[in-house]
Amino acid sequence: MINPSTRSPVWQARLPFIAFLVVALAVPALLTSGFQLRLVSLICIYAILSMGFNLLYGYAGQIAMGHQGFFAIAAYAYALLQLKAGLPVLAALPLSLVICALVAVVIGVPLLRLRTHYLAMATLCFGLVISGVANRWIDVTGGTGGLLIPSITIGNKTVDRTTLYYLIVAATALVLALQNFIVSSHLGRSLQAIRDDDRAAAALGVNVAVQKLRVFVLSAVIAGLAGIGFAVVSRQVSPSMGEFPVLVSMLTIAVVGGLGTRYGPILGSIVVVIAPQFLTRFGDMETLIYGLCLLLFLIFMPHGLSGMIKSLGRALSGRLARRTPPRLAPKHAVKKGVGR
Amino acid sequence: MDKISVLLLAGLTNGSVYGLIGLSLSLIYGTNRVINFAQGDFVMVGAMSAILFMVTYSLPTPVALLAVIGVVLVCALALEFAVYRPLVRRGAPPLTIMIGTLAAAIIASGIALLIWGANQLYVPNILSLDPITLGPLTTNLQQLSIISAFVIFLLVTWFLLYRTSFGLCVRATGANPRVAQLMGIRSSRIVRFGFMFSAFVSGISGVLIGPLLGGQVSMGVALTVKGFMAAILGGLGSPFAAAAGGLVIGLLETFVAGYGSSLYAEPIIFLLILLVLLIRPFGLLGDFEAVRR
Numbered sequence: 001m002i003n004p005s006t007r008s009p010v011w012q013a014r015l016p017f018i019a020f021l022v023v024a025l026a027v028p029a030l031l032t033s034g035f036q037l038r039l040v041s042l043i044c045i046y047a048i049l050s051m052g053f054n055l056l057y058g059y060a061g062q063i064a065m066g067h068q069g070f071f072a073i074a075a076y077a078y079a080l081l082q083l084k085a086g087l088p089v090l091a092a093l094p095l096s097l098v099i100c101a102l103v104a105v106v107i108g109v110p111l112l113r114l115r116t117h118y119l120a121m122a123t124l125c126f127g128l129v130i131s132g133v134a135n136r137w138i139d140v141t142g143g144t145g146g147l148l149i150p151s152i153t154i155g156n157k158t159v160d161r162t163t164l165y166y167l168i169v170a171a172t173a174l175v176l177a178l179q180n181f182i183v184s185s186h187l188g189r190s191l192q193a194i195r196d197d198d199r200a201a202a203a204l205g206v207n208v209a210v211q212k213l214r215v216f217v218l219s220a221v222i223a224g225l226a227g228i229g230f231a232v233v234s235r236q237v238s239p240s241m242g243e244f245p246v247l248v249s250m251l252t253i254a255v256v257g258g259l260g261t262r263y264g265p266i267l268g269s270i271v272v273v274i275a276p277q278f279l280t281r282f283g284d285m286e287t288l289i290y291g292l293c294l295l296l297f298l299i300f301m302p303h304g305l306s307g308m309i310k311s312l313g314r315a316l317s318g319r320l321a322r323r324t325p326p327r328l329a330p331k332h333a334v335k336k337g338v339g340r
Numbered sequence: 341m342d343k344i345s346v347l348l349l350a351g352l353t354n355g356s357v358y359g360l361i362g363l364s365l366s367l368i369y370g371t372n373r374v375i376n377f378a379q380g381d382f383v384m385v386g387a388m389s390a391i392l393f394m395v396t397y398s399l400p401t402p403v404a405l406l407a408v409i410g411v412v413l414v415c416a417l418a419l420e421f422a423v424y425r426p427l428v429r430r431g432a433p434p435l436t437i438m439i440g441t442l443a444a445a446i447i448a449s450g451i452a453l454l455i456w457g458a459n460q461l462y463v464p465n466i467l468s469l470d471p472i473t474l475g476p477l478t479t480n481l482q483q484l485s486i487i488s489a490f491v492i493f494l495l496v497t498w499f500l501l502y503r504t505s506f507g508l509c510v511r512a513t514g515a516n517p518r519v520a521q522l523m524g525i526r527s528s529r530i531v532r533f534g535f536m537f538s539a540f541v542s543g544i545s546g547v548l549i550g551p552l553l554g555g556q557v558s559m560g561v562a563l564t565v566k567g568f569m570a571a572i573l574g575g576l577g578s579p580f581a582a583a584a585g586g587l588v589i590g591l592l593e594t595f596v597a598g599y600g601s602s603l604y605a606e607p608i609i610f611l612l613i614l615l616v617l618l619i620r621p622f623g624l625l626g627d628f629e630a631v632r633r
Contacts (some may be wrong), residue, residue, distance in 0.1 A: 113613070113617065114617065122568075122617065133603065202417035248446060288447060294442075295423065
């Protein structure tokens, strides 16, 4: 049977990608205020973060709740490499991602032996440790105040806000392409096999431990990339980057957008970044509404916005198909035949 | 010597609370395989509603205690009816239910934020905080009450689970809910009992630890995570293993903070957990889970 999530017609797979690129590239022309541009950058950054999480949880079924830790580690590494070691941006960026990957390998080897709940709890502890260290290791991390990020200079030219935005869009497109490539490649299929049944996957020759570690490290590096982006856009690193709210937004994005879907992370981050702009008028109610939305989505729309769009699309094409004379037998008849 | 005894008592106090949260977590996990992210928020609700009833309404202590227990139990029922049931009815996998309880935790702290505000509040003490001397140890009744509550709840849980026919039902549901149902056990009631009993335990520990920690709306998450650490270290499979894990974490945390710096406490605990996981993936004492798989 053809798996719809791995193989779809070319236009269907490419269309949202092109739509994303067109919209993202047109944004600076349409939006004038810096605040709006910053919001769109934030959408891109959260989308990057969630695409890593999507690969790990949505496709491979390994839930890790410590990605806010990697988000913060890479940002701190990026800041410290520039401030303390005096490295240029082009060296600091890859080096901090390498640091992120090393940390992911070190904690991934023992932690990935765990399953489901244990994995979630252990990685959550990791996230807590990172935010604790960021808060209390004041000599290096600057405590709650955090560190200021120097503006990006390549050669002797400072990158201005619009260029920075284009850089972030490029990074998002790159990660999106990477995600789509992985999902439709051998790795993606073995990840989904692990998600559905790891023993069966192992029996079919998937090296479960190695594949899990690979996707864990990859998603940690992607989270780190998002962290660096976030730090550059907000021009500072602070311990709040490694704290609980980041995890909550990441989970909300995953759930609202739809787990294990290609464009769920982008849809989810649009909602999660834009919605609080409307929620601020509720003041103290914000937390409550956040939680309620998460819960309602979980109960009533378990496949998120992507699932809704897909079923809408199916309903529309169903209506179209009804107008044209049916070439196939009605669905239930087909099903019956298969059943027998 | 003086420092050691002070740290020992403080560690035992904190460890008792972590242990009680770990015990509650593993009780719920034992009945329905769900990790309850809102467990720390039960502690928060316990502490904060103690403020509400004892300070704002100035009710007499026993009445206030009953009211607090009532509030906590209502929260547990709300969690079961509004989060657990609908998700289970729609066939959600356990991890989705876990995210659902996380949503419940956010909702709980959101509502608490509306009622009590974001500031740290003083939680009234039921027992006196005056120092008393027991041989070489200097302590106060509040601390002692937490440690004794830990012991009492351990005994009660042990008695319930292993010495009553109801406990047999609970354990049967934990081992295999479907078969238990075929044997005439109402699994849904057992699950509700799990939620209510663990909420009761956590609520009481909230009332007791409140005066020492201070009540804050956002305290739930940190406590939940400490409970997780306890449960992983000891093993989720058995409530007693999780409780023991809590004691170890509480003691370790206080001693490292006392002799080194609080900076090292959490990383050291995490390293310990990593080491334990390398050797025993299901926790130090968690055989149950390993046998099941």
